[in-house]
Amino acid sequence: MSYSRRRFLAGAGVLALAGLPACAVLARSENIGGVRYGMVHDETRCIGCTACVDACREANLVAEGVSRLSIIRSEPVGDFPDVKYRFFRHSCQHCDRAPCVAVCPTGASFRDAATGIIDVNPDLCVxxxxxxxxCPWRVRFIHPVSRTADKCDFCRKTRxxxxxxxxCVEVCPTRALTFGxxxxxxxxxxxLIAGQTTYRYKLALGTLPKLYRVPFRYGEVKQ
Ligand code: SF4
Ligand code: SF4
Ligand code: SF4
Structure with missing residues (x-):
């Protein structure tokens, strides 16, 4: 299949998503395993060291040129030398109502019943x-070697x-990541979620992301 044809079909997929009945999305988003894993990224603790990015690459053998996880640094806030940055975790949100699962024509994109983790079965991916x-968060990519869809799986198949x-959780030197x-x-x-102010990015889209964030407070970085 040519690249332009793939792109056309991908565009058609979004249109198909828009027309999906709500039950088609909900049916694949129920928690049936008793465990529903999620994560908190505490932006007040994150120092942007990117050790998590390197650990992810090593643990999951992520190929060069693609990434399951990145840390986006904001513009500097404040005046030198009292300059601070906000660090934003960019990775799969493991949505409870995942549009990536709903549009997949082969069942390769799925919600793991035992963990609630959204994952990809490369054997079924075309x-x-x-x-x-x-995906509204643009966190998926085609793996350059397997030519199948890939993204963060919370280390489901490895750690x-x-x-x-x-x-990423194990390596973080400031304990900015909490998983469970x-x-x-x-x-x-x-x-942590019950006791702290947290937010979820693009919550208004209704996909119920399971990645929570403790918001960075400008000028008030917790050590
Ligand atoms: S390892 Fe921890 S402190 Fe470093 S960038 Fe990742 S989340 Fe932030
Ligand atoms: S963030 Fe994107 S890839 Fe991850 S579950 Fe949500 S829609 Fe799917
Ligand atoms: S997981 Fe594979 S088969 Fe399913 S929608 Fe994504 S690219 Fe297509």
């Missing part, structure tokens, strides 16, 4: 790019399988 166009935390079961009120991540 590289049509519907999911890439449907979680070994009973560990996602690589959102449906367990006693989990660290649930307590």
């Amino acid at each position: 590289g049509c790019q519907y999911c890439i166009v449907a 979680l399988k070994e009973g560990r935390q996602p690589a 079961n959102l449906d367990d009120p006693q989990s660290e991540v649930s307590k």
